[in-house]
Amino acid sequence: MFIWFLLIVALVALYKYGTRNFDYFRAKGVPFNKPRFFVGSRLGMVLKTSNMIEFVEEIYNEFRNEKVSGMFEFNHPAFFIRDPELIKKLAVKEFDSFMDHRLVLSEDAEPLFAKALFGLTGQKWKDMRATLSPAFTGSKMRLMFKLMNEVGSKMSKTVCDKINKGADNKVEFKEFSRKFTIDIIATCAFGIEVNSFENANNDFMRIATKATNFNSSGMLLKLIGFFGFPWLMSRLRVKFLDSELYDFFDNVITETINTRERKEITRNDMIDLLLQAKHGKLEYQEEKSSSDGFATVEESQIGKQKVKTVWSNQDLMAQCFIFFFAGFETVSNVMTFMAYELILNPDIQKKLQDEIDAMNAELKGGDLTYEDVQKLKYMDMVLCETLRMWPPAPIIDRMCTKDFLLEYDNKKVQIEVGRNFYIPVYSLHHNENYFPNPNRFDPERFSDENKKNIRQDCYLPFGIGPRNCIGNRFALLEVKTIFYYLLLNFNFEATKDTQIPIKLANNQATFQFEKGLHCALVPRTK
Numbered sequence: 001m002f003i004w005f006l007l008i009v010a011l012v013a014l015y016k017y018g019t020r021n022f023d024y025f026r027a028k029g030v031p032f033n034k035p036r037f038f039v040g041s042r043l044g045m046v047l048k049t050s051n052m053i054e055f056v057e058e059i060y061n062e063f064r065n066e067k068v069s070g071m072f073e074f075n076h077p078a079f080f081i082r083d084p085e086l087i088k089k090l091a092v093k094e095f096d097s098f099m100d101h102r103l104v105l106s107e108d109a110e111p112l113f114a115k116a117l118f119g120l121t122g123q124k125w126k127d128m129r130a131t132l133s134p135a136f137t138g139s140k141m142r143l144m145f146k147l148m149n150e151v152g153s154k155m156s157k158t159v160c161d162k163i164n165k166g167a168d169n170k171v172e173f174k175e176f177s178r179k180f181t182i183d184i185i186a187t188c189a190f191g192i193e194v195n196s197f198e199n200a201n202n203d204f205m206r207i208a209t210k211a212t213n214f215n216s217s218g219m220l221l222k223l224i225g226f227f228g229f230p231w232l233m234s235r236l237r238v239k240f241l242d243s244e245l246y247d248f249f250d251n252v253i254t255e256t257i258n259t260r261e262r263k264e265i266t267r268n269d270m271i272d273l274l275l276q277a278k279h280g281k282l283e284y285q286e287e288k289s290s291s292d293g294f295a296t297v298e299e300s301q302i303g304k305q306k307v308k309t310v311w312s313n314q315d316l317m318a319q320c321f322i323f324f325f326a327g328f329e330t331v332s333n334v335m336t337f338m339a340y341e342l343i344l345n346p347d348i349q350k351k352l353q354d355e356i357d358a359m360n361a362e363l364k365g366g367d368l369t370y371e372d373v374q375k376l377k378y379m380d381m382v383l384c385e386t387l388r389m390w391p392p393a394p395i396i397d398r399m400c401t402k403d404f405l406l407e408y409d410n411k412k413v414q415i416e417v418g419r420n421f422y423i424p425v426y427s428l429h430h431n432e433n434y435f436p437n438p439n440r441f442d443p444e445r446f447s448d449e450n451k452k453n454i455r456q457d458c459y460l461p462f463g464i465g466p467r468n469c470i471g472n473r474f475a476l477l478e479v480k481t482i483f484y485y486l487l488l489n490f491n492f493e494a495t496k497d498t499q500i501p502i503k504l505a506n507n508q509a510t511f512q513f514e515k516g517l518h519c520a521l522v523p524r525t526k
Helices: 001-020 024-028 052-062 084-093 120-134 140-166 173-190 201-210 217-228 230-235 243-261 270-280 312-345 347-361 370-374 377-389 425-429 473-488
Strands: 068-073 076-081 171-173 396-399 405-406 411-415 418-422 492-493 518-521
Touching: 024 068, 052 068, 052 425, 076 084, 084 140, 084 405, 084 418, 120 140, 120 270, 120 312, 120 473, 140 173, 140 370, 171 173, 173 201, 173 243, 173 270, 173 312, 173 473, 201 243, 201 312, 243 270, 243 312, 270 312, 312 347, 312 377, 312 473, 312 492, 347 370, 347 377, 347 473, 347 492, 370 473, 377 473, 405 418, 473 492
Parallel strands: 076 418
Antiparallel strands: 068 076, 171 518, 396 418, 405 411, 492 518
């Protein structure tokens, strides 16, 4: 009997602990999504009955006319901000009070994430942002473009030759695009040529696949543990990523850095730029104008400051890892969504190919240049609309670093240090008040005549404020370059295996197609 009594007491204590914050928003007079024990607002995603878009849209639409509402990340209360003016105020004007992300992975649990720019907090983040931002200016992208272009051109030729020799022209586009992105990252970040179309099982591809596999039951349990019980995961010393990943990046980066420094090798790639930053030789260069595309976000004053921080090789390894991670998975996702929309809209695909053909004729056999890519206006329009329809991060967050009194509509709501708020990027991009007929893929929204009508605080494919995506120029350039060569040589067409309309995978961490994008690369007759 006593054992049953202890068990009941333990269960009651566990329930009380798991629901201790559930009255948080009621006390503040803020409407909130009714939380469930243990999972908070994430029941559908934990049970894999809904996907990330459905999760964001459900929370967004529940109190659609409210500027602010509440939700729960397991038992952690988080604000949900719908109003673009409030979003801009908190993420830009009041940035000092909302500087960080709520990172559930500590440095002990995940040093590669925690030491990377995305995971750093406070002054460390400011110093690293200022250290890295000079590496991502238009002038540095111009130098790196030669490497990127060589990969795009060479790999497209490999694909053309294989298909012309009778290879199957049907591909799963996500895996197909990953081969491009892994080769570009390997070349532009680490100075290593891979050619994944010739060697699909190379170490970079194997490690990248392992690093981005969040769909296994083990990884799901880890995510739940880090979100719901971070103190327990820390106490148990659970690591989020496989130890092989650390060894791989440590070996590759250490060896590359030592070789570069010993032999004084210069390649104008990311390792070069990081070494310059390490030795304090990399400074931000202000540019008179930017033609990198409408979706490009400008660097804040934080990123333009001079810093004297001395960074270790481990610090540099973390930056390479996050660059590798984002450049591989996120960019291949964007490419897959863009290919999907071009398959659904052959008239748009044809118009884009006409622009590419005109550029190719203008080159007269010469090499594509950085400036040539920036002249592809319709390419930029198509990519911008893809990023609107399918933003790389459907929801983003900021964490309160100083107690802040939020005032709106005659309300005053205190946000304490450690509380975070979410910005529903996908829902803003699909709100008919900001984008008429939002479910229609229409690149003309971003024409010279129309883009002036787009509210910058409602179009957030790369985030907002000083903590926006530092690699946005690289990502845009990468997608444009790869699609230039692919569409120059192929039409994207549906097959019997193409899922239309597309369905998204129901999982906790990723934003991708349920069954992939199966399509055909049909050689063009010119």
